Amino acid sequence: MSEAGDGGDASFGARLGRVLSTRGHLCVGIDPHAWLLRDWDLTDSAQGAEAFGRRVVEASAGQVGIVKPQVAFFERFGSAGYAALERVLADARDAGLLVIADVKRGDLGTSAAAYGEAWLTPGSPLEADAMTVNAYMGVGSLEPVLELAATAGKGVFVLAATSNPEGASIQQASVGSAGTRVARAILDDVSRRNQAHETGPLGSFGVVLGATLDLHAYGIDVAAAPAATLTPVLAPGFGHQGANATDVDEIFGGYAAGVIVSESRSVLAAGPERIASAIAHRISQAGAARG
Amino acid sequence: MSEAGDGGDASFGARLGRVLSTRGHLCVGIDPHAWLLRDWDLTDSAQGAEAFGRRVVEASAGQVGIVKPQVAFFERFGSAGYAALERVLADARDAGLLVIADVKRGDLGTSAAAYGEAWLTPGSPLEADAMTVNAYMGVGSLEPVLELAATAGKGVFVLAATSNPEGASIQQASVGSAGTRVARAILDDVSRRNQAHETGPLGSFGVVLGATLDLHAYGIDVAAAPAATLTPVLAPGFGHQGANATDVDEIFGGYAAGVIVSESRSVLAAGPERIASAIAHRISQAGAARG
Numbered sequence: 001m002s003e004a005g006d007g008g009d010a011s012f013g014a015r016l017g018r019v020l021s022t023r024g025h026l027c028v029g030i031d032p033h034a035w036l037l038r039d040w041d042l043t044d045s046a047q048g049a050e051a052f053g054r055r056v057v058e059a060s061a062g063q064v065g066i067v068k069p070q071v072a073f074f075e076r077f078g079s080a081g082y083a084a085l086e087r088v089l090a091d092a093r094d095a096g097l098l099v100i101a102d103v104k105r106g107d108l109g110t111s112a113a114a115y116g117e118a119w120l121t122p123g124s125p126l127e128a129d130a131m132t133v134n135a136y137m138g139v140g141s142l143e144p145v146l147e148l149a150a151t152a153g154k155g156v157f158v159l160a161a162t163s164n165p166e167g168a169s170i171q172q173a174s175v176g177s178a179g180t181r182v183a184r185a186i187l188d189d190v191s192r193r194n195q196a197h198e199t200g201p202l203g204s205f206g207v208v209l210g211a212t213l214d215l216h217a218y219g220i221d222v223a224a225a226p227a228a229t230l231t232p233v234l235a236p237g238f239g240h241q242g243a244n245a246t247d248v249d250e251i252f253g254g255y256a257a258g259v260i261v262s263e264s265r266s267v268l269a270a271g272p273e274r275i276a277s278a279i280a281h282r283i284s285q286a287g288a289a290r291g
Numbered sequence: 292m293s294e295a296g297d298g299g300d301a302s303f304g305a306r307l308g309r310v311l312s313t314r315g316h317l318c319v320g321i322d323p324h325a326w327l328l329r330d331w332d333l334t335d336s337a338q339g340a341e342a343f344g345r346r347v348v349e350a351s352a353g354q355v356g357i358v359k360p361q362v363a364f365f366e367r368f369g370s371a372g373y374a375a376l377e378r379v380l381a382d383a384r385d386a387g388l389l390v391i392a393d394v395k396r397g398d399l400g401t402s403a404a405a406y407g408e409a410w411l412t413p414g415s416p417l418e419a420d421a422m423t424v425n426a427y428m429g430v431g432s433l434e435p436v437l438e439l440a441a442t443a444g445k446g447v448f449v450l451a452a453t454s455n456p457e458g459a460s461i462q463q464a465s466v467g468s469a470g471t472r473v474a475r476a477i478l479d480d481v482s483r484r485n486q487a488h489e490t491g492p493l494g495s496f497g498v499v500l501g502a503t504l505d506l507h508a509y510g511i512d513v514a515a516a517p518a519a520t521l522t523p524v525l526a527p528g529f530g531h532q533g534a535n536a537t538d539v540d541e542i543f544g545g546y547a548a549g550v551i552v553s554e555s556r557s558v559l560a561a562g563p564e565r566i567a568s569a570i571a572h573r574i575s576q577a578g579a580a581r582g
Contacts, residue, residue, distance in 0.1 A: 072405035075406065076406075076412075079371075079373035086369055134397055136425050164429065167427070167428040175464045
């Protein structure tokens with residue numbers, strides 16, 4: 001299905017670093033909500049989701065380096081939705097975009113391995129460059145996914161501190177006798193794996209940290225990012241959700257160089273005719289602040 | 292796709308209660324591992340997974356009341372795997388089996404709603420009777436799934452204390468100033484929702500509790516099950532994983548009446564010719580202890 005691109009030549013972290021430095025930090029979400037399909041004059045169907053996704057890929061190509069399909073919006077159409085997603089993923093690969101499959105999968109043993117196989121195996125119909133995962137069953141339960149990723153030059157983003165308020169009670173809970181917050185314990189675990197696996201400046205194992213949170217409440221001190229291999233951060237919460245892409249340095253401190261600024265609604269709501277210029281506008285806003 | 296059966300007539304909890312009392316507590320997993328497909332003389336492909344799943348349904352029908360497909364093993368084949376799963380689900384519905392889709396999905400807002408729509412909407416190609424979910428983003432983040440389930444007569448099982456050792460650190464972490472264990476906090480939250488929604492003896496919102504765990508370490512006292520509407524328990528860890536179906540009362544105390552004894556490898560490893568008798572054997576073993 002895929003020619004595997006440069007996936008075999010470099011780690012995900014190395015490829016991500018190259019994309020961030022040449023294309024910037026913006027990642028465009030591919031979220032075919034029912035209401036967005038309606039606004040885009042598309043049917044609320046697998047066909048509509050496919051047309052939507054392919055248009056977002058087309059508008060993103062050459063402007064940004066990363067796209068992130070929210071798989072829930074394809075899954076609701078069953079196998080037809082997955083066939084639509086496969087075509088969107090193929091377009092994204094052909095366009096040279098880095099794809100983060102936002103699937104938030106989590107399981108253990110052979111089931112975890114099967115999820116990794118689905119999304120991270122070169123040549124798989126659902127092949128992406130990285131996937132999001134959920135570590136409620138322990139970061140260790142995801143070992144088969146992490147190993148597969150390392151072998152195949154792929155990436156994994158583990159949910160740590162998510163952007164919604166309902167997540168706080170579990171994610172701020174205290175682990176063990178040291179009382180480390182759950183989100184911090186996950187960040188530390190992922191960071192240790194990056195130090196052990198990687199030699200480059202950016203690791204292949206990342207975390208999800210919401211941009212609108214008080215990260216101190218999750219035990220996370222962004223000034224204390226590791227000096228060696230940095231753990232990349234997939235950061236929702238920008239655009240419609242309130243955070244500003246110009247504030248990445250302030251919000252993420254020592255992690256800023258590896259932050260992926262994820263925006264969905266803020267660009268998708270522009271509609272099929274204006275999405276390309278909406279993306280250009282978001283890029284120029286972020287660029288002006290940094291330049 | 293589906294005639295919705297009696298889904299519209301009764302809550303999931305009421306249907307589950309009927310199945311448990313007439314068909315017993317055994318639930319047969321549908322886990323088309325690569326190695327099981329090989330042992331069954333099937334190809335490691337969507338076609339192989341479909342043949343495997345349909346045979347398991349056929350062997351289960353009339354013997355047990357509940358089956359549980361592990362969706363990871365279908366997802367690894369992309370859209371073809373989902374098309375295979377749709378046919379397995381259709382067979383299970385036609386056979387009158389209660390289906391728990393083991394998907395462990397978790398997300399928030401419209402994405403969570405989309406996952407609920409995929410698995411719990413009557414007539415959806417992936418329609419099941421219940422799905423497993425992951426509450427790392429908070430039980431509240433799953434509100435759209437729980438609401439849809441209640442409306443559609445469907446069920447939801449929230450991961451609380453999973454059967455693997457790596458899950459312990461997060462699931463035993465202490466929430467807030469009261470220091471409630473995460474798994475216990477989830478059980479309490481789910482239980483409150485059952486008391487608020489249901490009038491029957493068994494709720495439609497369940498939890499996953501591993502059968503091989505020391506539940507006290509997760510803050511769970513099985514003797515203190517609520518007197519009113521009981522929260523059902525999906526319990527992995529039986530059979531191959533070590534727990535014995537004859538020990539349900541001892542392990543789950545006040546929750547025993549609502550426990551679903553999930554077994555996969557112990558019956559699937561019997562192969563296509565002997566699986567029906569392997570299921571009959573597991574039933575007779577459990578029955579002898581209870582009778």
